[in-house]
Amino acid sequence: MSDISDDQNFLDDDVEDTMDEDSVYGYDENGDSDYAGNSDEEAVLDDYGDADDAFATQDMGQKRTFEVDFKSHTVASIESAQKEEVEHVASMFMIKDTDAAILLRHFGWNKERLIERYMDAPESVNLEAGVHEDPARPKLQRLAGFTCEVCYTSSDDEPSGKMETLALACGHRYCKDCYQQYMEQKIREEGESRRMQCMKEKCNLVIDEVTVGLVVEPATFDRYKILLNRTYVDDSSILRWCPAPNCELAVECHVSSKKLDKVVPSVKCDCGHPFCFGCGNAAHAPAVCPIVKLWLKKCEDDSETANWISANTKECPKCSSTIEKNGGCNHMTCRKCKHEWCWICSGPWTEHGNSWYNCNRYDEKSGSNARDSQAKSRASLERYLHYFNRFANHEQSAKLDRDLYGRTEKKMEEMQLTSDLTWIEVQFLKKAVDILTECRMTLKWTYCMAFYLVRNNMTELFEDNQRDLERAVEDLSEQLEKPIEKDNIPEMRQRVTDLTVYVQKRREILLADTANGFQEGRWEWNVAI
Missing domain, CATH: 1.20.120.1750 (Four Helix Bundle (Hemerythrin (Met), subunit A))
Structure with missing residues (x-):
């Protein structure tokens, strides 16, 4: 006497019901x-x-006892949130925004923990995170009489007699082509974004996103920014990507992992997909x-x-x-x-x-x-x-x-x-x-x-x-x-x-x-x- 539907829950907004x-x-x-x-x-x-x-289906603003607060975020709002955090830390410590971003990523975007550690020992934190206090930003330079230590190509081999090079704040300089191959391999093959370091062995200085944009192709840089957004959400305790196929939204919910034995954080992405914020499985x-x-x-x-x-x-x-x-x-x-x-x-x-x-x-x-x-x-x-x-x-x-x-x-x-x-x-x-x-x-x-x-x-x-x-x-x-x-x-x-x-x-x-x-x-x- 019956037939019924698929795994996908056709969940509309809850019915507001006041009658007996x-x-x-x-x-x-x-x-x-x-x-x-x-x-x-x-x-x-x-x-x-x-x-x-x-x-x-209108939500009258009255939350039921079994419901939790949540909010969906687009890629634009995720990038905006990162920018706001970076600017706050940069202004607080009077440092470059790119260095503030590296510090925040090193601490998993835990701003309170970063501030506490940085106030006590800024030099130690910078060394640990891969930040060099240099007010100048890295830039590409054409140099004569330069030989790259990676590919051993010399500027003399160039028609102009000069080679395009890049050096980070640490001073280790290599040709742009080697840096480009290095970064694109890290991004495309290894999926690395937050801790791409200087090519010099045992140098832990982290390459900032502005420098990455100077070197890699636009398509690779777009991939790099996607990876940065993913690490931001993955590191956050209050954000989780929607598991629905082809959905690029993230959901924010403030139920901590310590409460998962008492609370069922059922959320619903703006794409319509319901899931559990705690474990990422289907709503349960x-x-x-x-x-x-x-x-x-x-x-x-x-x-x-x-x-x-x-x-x-x-x-x-x-x-x-x-x-x-x-x-x-x-x-x-x-x-x-x-x-x-x-x-x-x-x-x-x-x-x-x-x-x-x-x-x-x-x-x-x-x-x-x-x-x-x-x-x-x-x-x-x-x-x-x-x-x-x-x-x-x-x-x-x-x-x-x-x-x-x-x-x-x-x-x-x-x-x-x-x-x-x-x-x-x-x-x-x-x-x-x-x-x-x-x-x-x-x-x-x-x-x-x-x-x-x-x-x-x-x-x-x-x-x-x-x-x-x-x-x-x-x-x-x-x-x-x-x-x-x-x-x-x-x-x-x-x-x-x-x-x-x-x-x-x-x-x-x-x-x-x-x-x-x-x-x-x-x-x-x-x-x-």
């Missing part, structure tokens, strides 16, 4: 799903003015970086198990017919016997809408009576497979959303033709798929986190939030799979809108509660992180 979740879509006292009635639908429209307004909220690292290593170590569990076919629990899952929705219906069941746990689908729905929760009792090493090993594997199966399924469902995304566009065109809705008004379907995919990825990482949580009351509450989000996601996924009927378009539009808002709300509740739990020290791990 039960007024949109809820569950009755028996746990059965219950769409809001007409009065509730009117309440929804009263709050938002129109169904489309529920998906307004609510799991913290150390837990994600352990989980990915375990999945890699158990690759054969992963290959087995992620098989695309299962048998119908009732008639044993082989069934292939070709969509994201986990509500399966056997074509042969018409039995409706859950792809995840193989249980009857009717049980997934009531209060004793436990598809997301691992039964610890099944492994508590293991008495020998073989039984314990088997119980441990069973527990791992429980969480990995659900982790991999949500990942697969998100990938299958690509097909659903394509079908949604066709549905949007169909709705335009069969109703009086405009293209803007049918965008609710695209928005629903975007949020569905976003929630799939969140659910995926909840199973990574749950695997390492110590079983206690807090874990029970976490899994309750996980279950509520998962149940809502399945309802929205199934709704998006349904064919469009011309007479029911207004009702379908309202139902998808309400479901989408509710699903987004459930995600926010889960992420907010998890973030608060980290700050309050509620979560206990069964491994050291």
Whole structure:
């Protein structure tokens, strides 16, 4: 009954939602799903003015507890930031801007540490960094009677009787051609930029960027500047390059590495790519970086198990017919016997809408009576497979959303033709798929986190939030799979809108509660992180 999208998260700005979740879509006292009635639908429209307004993507400036501050930077803004730092240090110490740049790069752009060290021992710092205090800037000079010590070419061999040469502040002079070959090899073949030194053996004087520009070809100099920008970002503790292919933006975030066991720094580059600022991997909220690292290593170590569990076919629990899952929705219906069941746990689908729905929760009792090493090993594997199966399924469902995304566009065109809705008004379907995919990825990482949580009351509450989000996601996924009927378009539009808002709300509740739990020290791990 479903198909879902790719690895790439179609993450738009979060929905600003102020309404009570039960007024949109809820569950009755028996746990059965219950769409809001007409009065509730009117309440929804009263709050938002129109169904489309529920998906307004403007950030109202109110940061949620699970969000962090971040900002994207272009190459121009990165160069501007470097220039500002250089000018500050140069004016403070009354030195050349090129020398200030070399000093800052030597200290990894840690200006405070540079100032502290330089104030105590400027000569020692200059020697260490490869700076020579000379007010004159190096320049190319044509000299007669000069022989290069590298290539042994003499100025007498030149038609003019003079050879173009270069010497740094250290006084070691060589011909321009040798320096050009030396620099271009360093830049193009070795990727060096911050510490290109004088060609004289054992001389550690660093060549500044103005001098590099005098010698190398323009294309090589452009490459050199790119490398300088890269080292600036790589050295910075508050900047990270966006990992998206062909993106040249960097993201600034002030979450330190010491806080990564308590904070999940999920950021989103201006190019639209979401990722974790802490580890550079795909966004993995609510799991913290150390837990994600352990989980990915375990999945890699158990690759054969992963290959087995992620098989695309299962048998119908009732008639044993082989069934292939070709969509994201986990509500399966056997074509042969018409039995409706859950792809995840193989249980009857009717049980997934009531209060004793436990598809997301691992039964610890099944492994508590293991008495020998073989039984314990088997119980441990069973527990791992429980969480990995659900982790991999949500990942697969998100990938299958690509097909659903394509079908949604066709549905949007169909709705335009069969109703009086405009293209803007049918965008609710695209928005629903975007949020569905976003929630799939969140659910995926909840199973990574749950695997390492110590079983206690807090874990029970976490899994309750996980279950509520998962149940809502399945309802929205199934709704998006349904064919469009011309007479029911207004009702379908309202139902998808309400479901989408509710699903987004459930995600926010889960992420907010998890973030608060980290700050309050509620979560206990069964491994050291």
